[in-house]
């Protein structure tokens with residue numbers, strides 16, 4: 001059996017952000033080639049690809065979010081630009097900036113420190129589960145498994161701003177249109193995963209005179225409650241750790257933030273500076289520091305999906321007049337401009 005210093009399962013945002021920080025002899029495993037398994041609309045803050053030095057992945061920059069509710073269009077101008085990125089470019093550039101072996105295989109299970117795949121078994125002292133919401137190395141217990149759901153398609157078209165359409169308390173369904181150059185990424189999601197999304201997406205496309213397609217659909221669950229960052233000695237990051245936000249469904253920025261920090265911590269283990277045990281404490285501490293923000297967003301999601309639609313529309317109009325304040329607070333949950341200082345502190 002082949003032995004590595006570290007093995008990461010999942011070659012998307014979280015796994016690649018972690019892997020590129022690591023030295024030693026490492027293995028990254030994914031069931032799909034890097035950049036081929038897009039599940040997301042890939043909207044994020046512009047500062048994310050910039051901080052990674054991958055600005056060529058940016059397809060379109062947006063300066064406002066627009067909420068459509070009860071027939072009104074409420075504008076949230078942002079003090080910080082958002083953008084939509086090209087998944088393949090971002091992932092391939094992240095992968096190129098790291099130094100590790102890549103294995104195209106499906107992970108079946110873990111036996112202690114051994115990862116069992118369709119291409120054989122591999123062992124490492126350091127294991128990272130970055131395999132998305134199903135967390136293949138560290139499956140979650142049902143009570144930790146709160147998730148929203150989403151499905152999306154890509155259509156020709158162009159527009160400005162990131163648009164969200166909330167259908168209301170009755171269905172708790174949301175649609176989005178994220179313009180990306182000559183295309184629109186159009187999706188449907190359901191808070192708490194309690195309703196259908198695919199058929200409603202087609203109805204939404206019809207209602208908005210958008211071409212209806214039944215191919216190229218991608219989607220997934222978005223877990224939004226923090227799970228234990230370390231389970232049975234295995235580090236979890238990204239959706240596997242429940243790092244995606246409630247309410248906004250933003251998961252790329254958290255996956256890259258925690259992945260980067262986890263990678264830097266684990267690098268110190270590989271280089272013999274700290275023990276694996278100490279690394280677990282450091283990482284758990286970092287995640288714990290963000291617990292309040294996660295809880296707050298979960299509370300917002302529960303509240304906003306429970307109040308009457310007209311109250312929500314009124315509250316949204318009020319909030320839009322302080323849009324810059326709220327969006328700045330939201331941005332500050334993760335400080336991408338001072339990532340280097342976080343582990344020094």
Ligand SMILES: Cc1cc2nc3c(=O)[nH]c(=O)nc-3n(C[C@H](O)[C@H](O)[C@H](O)COP(=O)(O)OP(=O)(O)OC[C@H]3O[C@@H](n4cnc5c(N)ncnc54)[C@H](O)[C@@H]3O)c2cc1C
Pocket residue numbers: 009010011012013014015029030031032037039040041042043044105106107108130131132133134136149150151152187218219220221222237238239240244249250251252253255
């Ligand atoms: C429809 C939709 C739209 C979204 N839009 C946005 C958005 O615009 N902005 C945003 O910030 N977030 C968005 N999200 C959330 C975001 O996509 C996730 O939070 C993010 O992808 C999490 O990254 P990750 O690396 O943890 O997991 P993933 O991106 O899910 O990657 C997991 C990787 O693990 C691999 N894997 C899984 N199981 C196995 C296995 N058994 N063996 C081998 N490999 C395996 C997969 O192939 C995949 O490459 C969206 C989600 C959905 C569903």
